[in-house]
Amino acid sequence: MGGPTTAFWMRMAGLAALAMAAACGDRDREAEAPVTEARPGAIPTATAPVESPTLTAIKRRGRLNCGVNQGLVGFAYTDNRGEWRGFDVDFCRGLAAAIFGDPDAVRFVPLTAENRFQALAEERIDVLWRNTSWTMERDTGGQLAFAGVNYYDGQGFLVRRALNLNSATELTGARVCVQAGSTSALNADDYFRSRGIDYRAVVLPTEEAARQAYGREDCDALSADVSALAAARTTLADPQQHVVLSDVISKEPLGPVTRRGDEQWTAVVRWTLNALILAEEMGVTQTNVDEQAETSRVPQVRRLLGAEGDFGPRLGLSKTWAADAVEGVGNYGEIFDRNLGSQSPLDLARGLNAQWNARPGGLIYGLPVR
Known part of the structure; x- marks a missing residue:
């Protein structure tokens, strides 16, 4: 096949000239556009907060x-x-x-x-x-x-020391008090079923009812969040006769x-x-918060306590909301x-x-x- 014709090369030259002219125009417009320098990490101007x-x-x-x-x-x-x-x-x-x-x-x-x-x-x-x-x-x-x-938190088990238990896996056939309307009953059932352990759930309407049932020995163990078990233990007649087992069977955020x-x-x-x-x-405490608000030069502290920025008003609160x-x-x-x-x-x-x-x-x- 023969090479490109003279007409072809003329068309290509024309297209190149048009492209160069367009590029020059873009550079001219860029030169005319105002240049703004943003502070590093600057946040775009916030709109007024939506009314809550x-x-x-x-x-x-x-x-x-x-x-x-x-x-x-x-x-x-x-x-x-x-x-x-x-x-x-x-x-x-x-x-x-x-x-x-x-x-x-x-x-x-x-x-x-x-x-x-x-x-x-x-x-x-x-x-x-x-x-x-x-x-x-x-x-x-x-x-x-x-x-x-x-x-x-996490769910655990409260038992009597007299049972001499080291783990919840030893609660075979036990009566376990749990509270209705909480995740405790489901977590306990998941724990025992996954291990093939037979047990009997004693479901009570409230935390107080579950604690009282355990205190009356209507059940062998009380299962709830570990923090709730620690609280329940303090209310028993002789707290030292009860222990929270080391088993934690769930995650409770x-x-x-x-x-x-x-x-x-x-x-x-x-x-x-x-x-x-x-x-x-x-390091901001109830006793030093006023002093920190007035004298701190740490930017993070100043923003938190309202000495810099308008973070409180973005929430519909005062500048000193956190303080x-x-x-x-x-x-x-x-x-x-x-x-x-x-x-x-x-x-x-x-x-x-x-x-x-x-x-x-x-x-x-x-x-x-x-």
Whole structure:
């Protein structure tokens, strides 16, 4: 075959000239375009936050309605003066402080495991902070939104020392008390069935009923979250005659729950929890929070406490929302110690609930405020 004709080469030259002209035009336009230099890590200008119907209702009402356990030592219970105390109770107070600057602007609504989600759906409470496990079924059911994890737990067994048991695998033929409406019954059944162990579940309507049945020896073992078993042990006539076995048969990430559909309110709950966790990590305490807010030069601390940025207003709160929460109830470590740890009757080790950078480290990890 012959080579390209002269006409072909002329067409190709014309196309090349057009391409060069277009490229020059693009460069001219680029040169004319204004150049803006962004600060490293800068966040695009945020739009005004979507109004939260739940937060609006809370502010109009003048208090937070917080769903809690009916009575679980360490987590939520009333003392001999009728005052609510406990780990979950303090997080409710911290949330109220973040909203109103007042940790007492909260009404506690005691709920059972069976009616807790109904109370949330019927808007009788704004947030459920009641030892509730974050599971796939609950998360994908369309009604609940989990805002985070404030306690990593697992299910275990409480037994009498007189039985001389070393493991839950020795509970063949045993009567095991569990609470209705919780994950405990399913977890216990999974554990025993997977090992071919015969047992009899004794299902009680409430945690209190399950504890009382165990105390009356209506069952040989009580199965619940390890933290709940530690609390139950303190209520027995002779706690030293009972032991929590070393077996942990499930993962129970416990945390606050809100109604699905109000993402802005879920964010308020999530970031208040994170603020209390971050405060411990950064050394901000109930006693030094005011001083840190005024004098700290650490950017992360200044953003957390409202000295820099407008992170509170993005949630529909004040600039000092996080500082108000810490001032109201202390940081995560302070809340843990006085309710569950060394300053409490339970004397639980931090374990998985230690900060991620502690030695040994745990799973508690605050999301960054930036």
